[in-house]
Amino acid sequence: MNDLSHRELREMLGYYVTGKLDEPERLSLQAHLDGCAACRAEVAELRGTVRKLDLVDVARIDSEPSPPPGLGEDVIRHVRAAQSVRRPRRSTPLLIAAAIAALAIGLGAGWWLKPTPATVALPPTETVAVQVDRAPVDASAKLINHTWGVEIQLTASGFETGHAYQVEMINTRGERSSAGEFVGTGTRQMRCNLNSAVLRADAAGFEVLDHGAVLVSSTF
Ligand SMILES: [Zn+2]
Incomplete structure (x- = not known):
């Protein structure tokens, strides 16, 4: 991956912080990070966002009966994309997804993190x-x-x-x-x-x- 442009390297940072790079890619990016303060700063910022992302239980979203109307499907789709296992090559950078997820957390964390009731009330x-x-x-x-x-x-x-x-x-x-x-x-x-x-x-x-x-x- 010697021929990767700086832009391409930056787009990989999101995958780097979420552990989605394979070993050679990770090592190459690590080498670049050692010499690039801008990318290191970006990584630090992303790590903070990813920590918040980890709080979001995507599996629970479908079962929640009433998401707030302002929290649209776009947000859910982007969060899913950010958490999907394999990255699409240089398509939607995780940065965008992470930014949207951060927005979603700001808007809807209360809703998302609300514990699911242990029992659903069934008629007797x-x-x-x-x-x-x-x-x-x-x-x-x-x-x-x-x-x-x-x-x-x-x-x-x-x-x-x-x-x-x-x-x-x-x-x-x-x-x-x-x-x-x-x-x-x-x-x-x-x-x-x-x-x-x-x-x-x-x-x-x-x-x-x-x-x-x-x-x-x-x-x-
Ligand atoms: Zn860099």
Whole structure:
């Protein structure tokens, strides 16, 4: 790399401070740094920025529900670029990315560094008794009371592989409505979420049917 211009050497500084240079490149740049105060100053500045960059957990960005609107996708893209493993040759210098990241840290560090809640609040489940009318079916069920209706979490095995079964919710007036369908998985256990438009207060039970024949029933 004897033929590298000073500009090219400067563009490599970002990769140097983030440890992304291979050994020959690193040694060449080190040799240059020994004789160039301007580049040494640049390295010192970059190291400070990189330390801040290290605080940014890029993997967490996607899972954060509400980034501030001013903190655009450009910033995230640039931070990703700066942290990507392999550098594009002399394309976007890390300097630009680092400057943008520093800006992002100024704007959004509070948001980025906010710890992710350890648990996401899930709606409470209600275990309901299940009666199985056909061997070798084994089933258990939980209900989730949603604002839009009742969700049945059906855990079961023994339904014929590839065969379709219907699930119906029965309301307190004895009226039936579909809560969906599923396909049997044989001896493998399945977990199936079935949604019904019947509200929990109006729901009295459900049945799993095979062309009208009741296989599993539950009365709440
Ligand atoms: Zn230099």
